[in-house]
Amino acid sequence: MADVIAAEFAKLRRSGVPWVTAAVMVVAVLGAALLIWIVRDPERAASLGLLGTKANLAGLEATWTAFGTYVTAIAGAGGLLLLAFVVTYLFGREYADDTAKNMLGLPTPRWRFVVAKLAVAAAWWLALVALLLAAAFGTGALLDLDGFSGAAAAGIVGGTLFAAGVSFLLVPVCAWITIATRSYLAPLGFALGMLLLGNLLGHTEWASWFPWSIVALLATGAGGPTVLPWTSYAVLVATFAAGVAGAIHRLAHADNP
């Protein structure tokens, strides 16, 4: 198994995609920082017109707590899209580069490729979250936000890691769709559609049952994660298990022309 994981990491050598995802993370933090920089000065907000209006509408305050909530949302709801992109790339490139046939003809049980690729996605995601936190603390310090304390910092780190973790539970479904369709578009379209549907259902009584709403609720609840019943966590775990099982079954047993 270690050899397969090492091989999956080796496939990323010289790939530009990890750098693109890192840039997206940093830009997301800088975007939040820009809005905070604008709203902390009403005159500046007024002089910036639409941008100032957007910053005010975002309801951001120049505090570590507000900034932390935004960072958590990046790791949670935003992470769903970025993670879908990462997983779709890891699985989809085998079809785009026409290397799937070489991989599947190797004397290695096929489930190992699914597990190894998800392990690489997890490591990649962890590195991105670490970058997100580093960028957040760096820009927060530069902006000299109010209310810094050890508890606030621990809250931001804990909340972000929790949001990142629950987001990851939903990505194996994207891997499954990538393998089934052998394309990039379908899983990315699916991820975007689920994110929108999750936001819509997030305002209904179905929210605690729909995986993509659950992540949004857990990751963006103001003043800390929303408290959800245990069944919501069971839904997330079941979605993860279904995604992994579906991806393995599809890769191991379906035709791979």
Next chain:
Amino acid sequence: MAVDLAIRARDVRKEYGAVHAVDGLDLAVHRGEIYGFLGRNGAGKTTTIRMLLGLIRPTAGVVEVLGHDVAGPRREWLRRVGFLVESASAYPNLTVRENLELHRRLTGAPRRSVEEQIERLDLGAYATRRAGTLSLGNKQRLSLARALLHSPELLVLDEPANGLDPAGIVEVRELLRSAARDHGVTVFMSSHILAEVAHLADRIGIVHAGRLVEEAPRDVLAQRAREYLAGAFTEQQRQDALLTADLERYFLARTGADAEAVDRG
């Protein structure tokens, strides 16, 4: 299954809806022989090769490779098979050496095998080049190097000369001939070009519309072809064919191909 068979297929069918890509194919490839699987585009060659490697499942019938049913566990027999399916492909962001190293790691081949295959396939000048920047012919060499890397007992090659220049084709013929003659490797190679398999194969099977329509040793098939075509060509057409052959040999000689290999065809 008899011990001397490397590949055996019995009444194998593959259907995609109403399309019968392979329609009752029977195959028996002996160990140590070079078997040419000849057919026109769409005859079912690649589908058959994909079934041999377990990449797709037959709709009906049994496929056995090196004594193992391909529908069962794959690990044991796949480690003894090298293959090249359809077009050459590699991870474009990795170098030639890195692509081979990746394959070596997953097949358990010895470390030295990477450099051996780089030398054998004349890829030394490209070893540190990214695979994505290689010409089609060199990508094909890389794919052949990968197929040979773990010293397989059976080589399954789909259009192995695809993209190679004439000198490259001669080199690959020599390589496959040597693998079979010196190392006892069984070679199953498909092609839609008769000349390609005629130079190399011990036996040739002709597949058409998913069925094996003829199978015979190369010399027997050549004799049948001569009898069938006797009187079919004009003297001018014969002269044109001879001129083409002579020009090709001259071209190969002028571009550095091994003279003995050229003479062997």
